[in-house]
Amino acid sequence: MVEAASVLVGQGEAAESGGPAVVGPDPVQITLTVNGVARTIEVEPRMTLAEALRGLLGLTGTKISCGRGACSACTVWLDGATVCSCMMLAIDVGTRSVTTIEGLATGGRLHPVQAAFIEHDALQCAFCTPGIVMSCAALLERTPDPTAEDVQRAIAGHLCRCGTYPHVVAATLAAAKARKA
Amino acid sequence: MNRFAWAHARGIAEAAAAASTTVADAMAAPPGAGGDEMSIVKAGGIDLIDLLKENLLVPAKLVSLKDIPGLDGVVEEQGGGLRIGAMTTLATLADHSVLRRRCPVLADALRGSASAQIRNVATLGGNLLQRPRCWYFRAADYRCLRKGGGHCFALSGENQYHAIFDNGQCAIVHPSTAATVLVALGAAVELANAEGAQRQVLLEDFFVPPHRDVQRENDLKPHEILTAILLPQLPEGLRMAHVKQGERDSFDWPLADVAVAFDLDPEGSCKRAAIILGAAAPVPHRARTAEAALRGRRIDEDTARQAGRAALDGAMPLAKNAYKLPLFEVLVRRAILAAAARQ
Ligand SMILES: Cc1cc2nc3c(=O)[nH]c(=O)nc-3n(C[C@H](O)[C@H](O)[C@H](O)COP(=O)(O)OP(=O)(O)OC[C@H]3O[C@@H](n4cnc5c(N)ncnc54)[C@H](O)[C@@H]3O)c2cc1C
Ligand code: SF4
Ligand code: FES
């Protein structure tokens, strides 16, 4: 930081603060809000959110498959928006609230999308399922009355090697109906 | 991924001062160079984390731009142009009411890029600066020309996704879909350094072809932050379209994409035309012969077809990518007709 600080001498905000706040590479304490609960953990800056959820918080519902943003198995919500947790550093989450598959059920009752997935046989090996459910549930938050095309678009980032797609669409449309009933 | 420290920049000058090198410089340097000091800027991190996971890059520190105020959002400028903050996510832009009204072609191109999960995180600045998808480039085992080695493995190897133009040295295609549209519209980028100096460069000139420097795709300098993408005021009545063809309909970089923009005089003849091919060359490729084929002509099936053929002028397909020739020929024709049909 010596170099950065010397470049910045006399430069307003930066000079006052003497360069950006730096933490790591050793573990840093952070607090994540996960499924409504504040959880304090120690992470190296290189740890992904997916690794933190699974390894440090025991929330193994979130799956890691490709680890490269290319399959969406690791989908969670950040402030309600779907993201790939394998491509998000835990330290980068900040104050945004994290929702995982474990956070969808309320009071011991499955989320309508979860219930509809069972009803409509929308999973086989189920490795992709937690991620797909997160995308379908997010869709219903935005679009309570989706068309089949809306569902297809919402799951376009997901790879399911068992080919459950048609059942996923049927289940999500049924969940939308059930939620309104 | 190797260990790295994490710096939280609060201002542009602070981030620029801390960003000791660019990803292109770092990857072309001999292994181990840069060492303890190598600090790299992070936006959404989608491209950067991919490179880190592959150990293609071993920075000592990442400098996060996320919390710098004023780097995101869309502003309608006095002169009629649009200023898009470099940190605005693709998802925000795809749904942005101002962008949808003023430039739906760009909003749609962003909506069609990557997956919802990626668009929620990826920024437009990072999208323009993402490194190529060439699989030799992405694999640590191949120290190819673009990474400071002495050889292009794609020229005699697996080159089905590679360039059909300007592919003699290194045959990457530029990976940004947004860039195809932005170059067609004459967009510029704004950059700032640690001393607070700013420069603006036409996006088309910001991209660097292999003969200028085979180790970088753009002219970003160390200690420089991309702050905004500037869309000029688009002439009244400008016709635009962007069309693409992928291997599948869901999400992936396109095999080929085409952006066209032209305006017509009162008689319906084409005054000026921009025809840009994406996934065709190491930088977004301006199809000059096709542009000339439109100028002064009325736009109909026939001219569109001629322009489609003219767009292939100078193409030199590799062993496995000749399929891109008919693809581009058809996409250029379709894009021209789609633009003409828009009032
Ligand atoms: C499955 C998948 C499909 C995809 N499909 C497409 C597609 O169809 N079309 C397409 O265009 N892209 C596609 N992408 C690529 C994706 O859009 C880009 O990786 C993403 O936009 C990069 O943006 P970012 O904000 O995450 O950048 P980062 O990864 O944070 O940064 C990228 C690079 O730019 C530098 N950088 C970033 N911002 C700045 C700045 N403001 N100033 C200086 N330097 C900066 C970083 O140092 C880094 O080198 C796809 C990606 C995935 C994973
Ligand atoms: S095409 Fe370019 S990036 Fe790919 S192997 Fe050849 S030199 Fe490397
Ligand atoms: S595991 Fe995250 S996208 Fe595949």
Ligand code: FES
């Ligand atoms: S149910 Fe097996 S991968 Fe989707």
